[in-house]
Amino acid sequence: MAEVVAVVDSNVEAARNLASLLGGAGYYESLTEAIRKVDFDAVFITTPTFTHHPLTVEAAEAGKHVFCEKPMALTLREADDMISVARRNNVKLQIGFMRRFDPEFRKAKSLIDEGAIGKPVLVKSVGRGPGLPPRWALDPKTGLGMVAEVNSHDFDTLRWFMNDEFKTIYADAAALLRPDVAEEFPGFHDVVVVAVRFQKGGLGLIDGGCPVNYAYDARVEVLGTEGLLTVGEIQGTSLIICHKDQKMTTEPFHSWRDRFREAYIAEAESFIRSIIEDREPEVTGEDGRKALEATLAAIRSIKEHEPVNLPVK
Numbered sequence: 001m002a003e004v005v006a007v008v009d010s011n012v013e014a015a016r017n018l019a020s021l022l023g024g025a026g027y028y029e030s031l032t033e034a035i036r037k038v039d040f041d042a043v044f045i046t047t048p049t050f051t052h053h054p055l056t057v058e059a060a061e062a063g064k065h066v067f068c069e070k071p072m073a074l075t076l077r078e079a080d081d082m083i084s085v086a087r088r089n090n091v092k093l094q095i096g097f098m099r100r101f102d103p104e105f106r107k108a109k110s111l112i113d114e115g116a117i118g119k120p121v122l123v124k125s126v127g128r129g130p131g132l133p134p135r136w137a138l139d140p141k142t143g144l145g146m147v148a149e150v151n152s153h154d155f156d157t158l159r160w161f162m163n164d165e166f167k168t169i170y171a172d173a174a175a176l177l178r179p180d181v182a183e184e185f186p187g188f189h190d191v192v193v194v195a196v197r198f199q200k201g202g203l204g205l206i207d208g209g210c211p212v213n214y215a216y217d218a219r220v221e222v223l224g225t226e227g228l229l230t231v232g233e234i235q236g237t238s239l240i241i242c243h244k245d246q247k248m249t250t251e252p253f254h255s256w257r258d259r260f261r262e263a264y265i266a267e268a269e270s271f272i273r274s275i276i277e278d279r280e281p282e283v284t285g286e287d288g289r290k291a292l293e294a295t296l297a298a299i300r301s302i303k304e305h306e307p308v309n310l311p312v313k
């Protein structure tokens, strides 16, 4: 369906290693160089968040379709610019919310939409990451911290499952797992709770933590007028050892890479298909912007100890 023709990384050694794993794709130190030297249709931008805006704009201006990782950007102005540059150049823009391509999350979404639990009224998403994100994500000059790096997925899931838009966001957070990191990066937090009110009146909750070390933990529960739906689990394998001392051991999902392995492949296939079939990507720039807006509202709420109404000005 598609072929990888180039790998770009400002760490050229990393680009070379991945290119050789991919069976001899070209490797380059910058997107600018790749655009100049190789013919390609689309790019997957999986670099740090502060690079998403400049790289997306550069690619779209060169007529390349763009898949961009979450969080979409650092500011709403950047997100708006990415959406309008993509539109102006008639290229696709998809944002990396892979949970939307996970078979169980997809099944949950269709059951909710079919009315299996009646009208959804409360959605709760647990999003916890095993290890600290890279330093750029923790530094307020280059990243938006844990709520953005880990919980932007939860904001997207809340909107998606509730079929609704955020109205008010109230968040609180603390640095209890790694207080040492808060000493280096004031404002850093590693546990977070977010309470959401949706425009049509439904409620939402996000429970985040990172680094939790025990596993990669993504679980969602939706309460409806006719029942309850839950999706996601911590146990990463069906293998269980039952010991003679009557203790059981098993393995959790260690990382997002194993929990959402199938979903990452499906989201890439879907992006490529959206180009071939010339249709709207399943997760759009607008979806990325909505999750970013909610993330920025939560960050502001944490700072100001007040609920924040959307749209964020």
Ligand SMILES: NC(=O)c1ccc[n+]([C@@H]2O[C@H](COP(=O)([O-])OP(=O)(O)OC[C@H]3O[C@@H](n4cnc5c(N)ncnc54)[C@H](O)[C@@H]3O)[C@@H](O)[C@H]2O)c1
Binding pocket: 008, 009, 010, 011, 014, 029, 030, 031, 046, 047, 048, 049, 051, 069, 070, 071, 096, 097, 098, 134, 136, 149, 256
């Ligand atoms: N969807 C998911 O589940 C998921 C999981 C992890 C990370 N992410 C997202 O992926 C992005 C990258 O995160 P990461 O942890 O891999 O970051 P990282 O710091 O490990 O960077 C990834 C690579 O980008 C390269 N790079 C940096 N600037 C570049 C530039 N201007 N041009 C080319 N290469 C450049 C780095 O050398 C590095 O090899 C972030 O937006 C993060 O939020 C998404």
